[in-house]
Amino acid sequence: MREFATFEERLSAWTTEAMKSVFDLGGCDVNLGVSPTNNDKFGDYQCNAAMVLTKQLGKAPRQIAQEFVDAAPLPDFVSKIDIAGPGFINFHLSNDALAAHIQALENDRYLGTEQVGEGKKVIIDYSSPNVAKSMHIGHIRSTVIGNAIDRLYRFLGYDVIADNHLGDWGTQFGLMLVGYREFVNEEALAASPVEELERIYVASYNKSKEDPTWRDLAKAELVKLQQGDAENRALWEKFIELSIGEFNKIYDRLDVKFDLYRGESFYNDRLPKMIRTLEEKGLAKESDGALIVDLEEDGMPICIVRKSDGGFNYATTDLATVESRIEEFDPDRIIYVTDERQQLHFRQFFTIAEKIGLTANLVHVWFGLMRLPEATFSTREGNVIKLAALLDEAESRALEMVKSSSPDMPEEQQKDLAKAIGIGAIKYTDLSQNPQSLVTFTWEKALNMEGNSAPYLQYAYARISSVYDKYHAQFPDSDLSKCSLKIEHEIERRLAIKLSRFPAAVQAAADNYRPNIMTDYLYDLAQIYSSFYQNVPFLKAEEGVRESRIRLCRSTARTLKQGLNLLGIETRERI
């Protein structure tokens, strides 16, 4: 067993072994391990094996449980074992073992989390906005959820490549090229590049609807671009550069970093060959002038891989992208984070990828579309909320709160704090919901700073920091490592148990691609801490108890900070 194995791992290994030695279970593969109880009064961990084995052993569950308890010697970290209800076997950890475990974790930089990703490579494809369009609140989920998954996987030891698969290729660039030459306002472009590019696009698009020659012109310019025309290429590159510059401002504010910014165009040269592969494998066939892959036997509608005008589309690009990524990086897994509308597309292209032997482990992580209470977002309705505006609003609301609660703080620090709190609140709101739920956007919810929110966690962290600093000011000569951690009070016990479960939360969040498992954990932890803080004295406790509690505080602070960091949420020592 690994050095910082959790109680759940140790106990599960033990019950599994002990069950097999007490009963003749043959080759059965049911789960004999333990899980956390959902109520303290039942102990810390429960084993349900007695009920699961009823049929196989031909005995009543309580009898099985009793025979097990009578026969199996207790491991030393368990203080009590009892049978309850229909046949639950409940375990109570010993306080000494708990205290020793929390102390041991102080020396582990991963807080007890196993480095399961060591030697494995994962590509995470997220955010992926379109060039020449500004990011709106519909983009926040892919960015924030993708980034949390990115951070979780890195923490677990995976070699992560975060790739921003920009929408930088396609028919809209014909319109952009002619539109730019006709409509550009250089001043506006310098001041607010993407906004101006967007204006150009809309103007050009509207003109194309009324003017067929304009449409033809756009098409011709697109062909020139695709053939490598130097002038068009330079303009196109300018669009991309300006857009990425603008995107990066948002990413900086969100503390999101990518290893690669490879747009669709990067894979362009591979498309004809990909089509040939599909044809050679007998997968592609002609239909109404387009080239399609029939997926009926896989229970899906057909997938178009080449349009009737000879152009390629997203399925082909995505296949070529996978091929390229396998050749260059040989990843163990590729994770795509997009909204729910692309589920069918990903199912189709994953199936085709498998058929042509692109055997990477492909995962589509999708999330529910963000909508407004009245309707879904629509540019036509004019109800798009720009991401930058959302972040501005969050920071300014946070700044108001900071100014009223910490009026004496220097202004620079107030602003820095408001940024951490405002951005944190936005991210937390998004991350704390099940990704697959429908999400209704409300300002009230997005900027929530009370109760179950990032500021609650940040506040808890700041209070601990303050206590910790005051402790050192009052007792400058104390050496915490010489004072052992003791678990005596019930609330200390709850806190310690929660701290010991950090690794399970990280692992579950990563395995299920669900950062909300992490937010739930951290919120629970902060609640227990707040209760601890409010109900027992630290600095005024007697010597020994005081040191022990300060150590618990320190472990909590570390766990909160690390956990929030895995969600991309910053902490500050003072609030």
Place this chain on the structure above:
RNA sequence: GCCCUGGUAGCUCAGCUGGAUAGAGCAACGGACUUCUAAUCCGUAGGUCACAGGUUCGAAUCCUGUCCAGGGCGCCA
């Protein structure tokens, strides 16, 4: 028509790989700041887990059907 999701407290949402009395925040009501940061804590109230069947020791959770809502289904990504 077919496919994918969701429906849990007044509101916003957790819980869904089956476990014991279904949780939190907000809103409501009642308490706690001369005290380690009250962005907090303690308490009260609030539920036919959409509906109907089924599976089993046990179902909010799995299966089937119905209703409601959102999304997708040949040249947008």
